[in-house]
Amino acid sequence: MxxxxxxxxxxxxxxxxxxxxxxxxxxxxxxxxxxxxxxxxxxxxxxxxxxxxxxxxxxxxxxxxxxxxxxxxxxxxxxxxxxxxxxxxxRGCDATALAESATLETAAGLLWDDNAIDYFQQDAPVLPQELAGAPDAPPLARAMLAMAMLASMPALADILKSGPALMRILAAALLQTAPSALPLHLQLAQVWHADAQQTELLRAALVLLADHELNASTFAVRCVASTGASLAAALMAGLAALSGDKHGGGSAAARRMLMQALAAPDASAAIGAYYKTTTPEFAGFGHPLYPDGDPRAAYLLGSLTTMAHEKPELAAILAVCAAAGELLDTRPNADLALAAMELAFGWPEGSGWSVFMLARSAGWIAHAAEQAASAALIRPRARYIGRHQRD
CATH class of the missing domain: 1.10.1660 (Multidrug-efflux Transporter Regulator; Chain: A; Domain 2)
Structure with a gap:
């Protein structure tokens, strides 16, 4: 055309x-x-x-x-x-259409170079024992530690430049497993004992969350990549940005709302009380870039709805989601969908966050490479608004 x-x-x-x-x-x-x-x-x-x-x-x-x-x-x-x-x-392809059948690996290849190369044919990396991480730390801390240690090991130069290797290492850190060449959604499904329907939902969620334009973590990644730092260091910057409640903590906040509403005698009252102290945008509802509703949430919650007739717990969770949307007069975002999945399927607390981190690493790698190729240092100027001269 x-x-x-x-x-x-x-x-x-x-x-x-x-x-x-x-x-x-x-x-x-x-x-x-x-x-x-x-x-x-x-x-x-x-x-x-x-x-x-x-x-x-x-x-x-x-x-x-x-x-x-x-x-x-x-x-x-x-x-x-x-x-x-x-x-x-x-790259011009609708993410919700891709979610019908694509894997995160396919989405990553599209984001990296329009699927000109199948990067994930290579084997999973074999890592030094010291990269095993801290077993008692939460997933985000393990992921940051793994990237920090990689960034300090110049002997692992091949891994430091390999997107697939870093994504597999990230998955291993999040799940406390050895790096694997198994499709990433299947790695999550095995550890979390997901059934076939849940596994398909995991696959779709990873695709839908693979990138989201220039959000806070992606901008942090691009800033670090622009300095010439390693890809592992750039990913560590993205993970650090996700540690903030206003960016990565949305699914955890939405989960707290769901649990409080499910346990309360009056769900609507519990929802109203929760959002008096919590901004809906950072806890499952509303998105400035989607005034008519987040398409990622619509896709995932729509898939959950088709499963609800066989799962009373899921039906109850979706009823709370609907009640909260009516009360707030706004539509859900992807964080609510992740929280509903985590809670309904009995996955480990924080698994929604892990899905987000692993998915978004694909986009971070794409942006780091694009920024490095530009050879430009990101160095904006500040507008000074303080005192110009002291008396």
């Missing part, structure tokens, strides 16, 4: 006159392509939309960075993923 635009269409999108459009071409800001035998030029739609976004940023002047920190304007360009019209797209 040819998405090239006419000069009139391109000028309308850019909100400029035709002479201004032609000046953009002459200045190298926009490409034009020949229209076959016709002398009229055409303009690639994606290039026009990208230039329109840049013009929009420029109008906001020095407020761009401030707005970006509050779910506003973009601060980096990427070819990896974006959120558009309520959909999450990986």
């Amino acid at each position: 040819n998405n090239d635009l006419s000069a009139t269409e391109a000028a309308r999108l850019l909100n400029v006159s035709l002479p201004t459009l032609y000046s953009y071409v002459s200045r190298g800001l926009l490409a034009s392509v020949s229209n076959g035998d016709s002398r009229r030029k055409r303009y690639p739609q994606e290039d026009v939309l990208r230039l329109a976004a840049r013009k929009n940023d420029a109008r906001h002047g020095g407020q761009t960075a401030v707005a970006a920190m509050h779910w506003g304007l973009p601060v980096l360009e990427t070819r990896i993923s974006h959120i558009f019209d309520g959909r999450l797209l990986y």
